[in-house]
Amino acid sequence: MADLDRLYETVKAERGGLDILLANAGTGSFAPLGEITTDHYDQIFDLNVKGLVFTVQKALPLMKEGASIILTGSSTGVMGTPAFSIYSATKAAVRNLARSWALDLRGTGIRVNVLSPGPIKTELALEVVGEEGMDALGATTALGRMGDPAETGAVAAFLASSDSSFMTGGEVFVDGGLAQV
Structure with a gap:
């Protein structure tokens, strides 16, 4: 928490506030039911x-009207995933936080949405699933x-921009x- 406090103090001193917050937290490992x-x-x-809750909550005093909060979800948050249930449950929680926070932020002009990637070839995904697993997925x-x-970055840029000004929750x-078809 002290790191967040220092970060946000620096932002306030150097920029005065935040227009965009991308809360991109994600880690997971496989453990089937019975081995969790x-x-x-x-x-x-x-x-x-x-981590996501307190990152966003501590940023709120710096958020300006019209600001965009983007939470990183995952396609696993809406589908069953063998041996990945705990990670999937965290991403389902992120989705529900966005719904609730959109209502909590009513009247502030601050928007909150979830960006949910699927099989994106990132270093972390390759570490967790491996090249062969990612290609199969x-x-x-x-x-x-x-x-x-x-x-994924292009969609994040859209959610951060005024082009998505009527999107929240x-x-x-x-x-x-x-996860769509």
């Missing part, structure tokens, strides 16, 4: 949910391929159709 430990649960929920999408991080999937 309290350490596994705590580690994933603490980073993906608790990419093949199951309606587009038949992995996504590129730039494709929503979720945008960048998953090649994986």
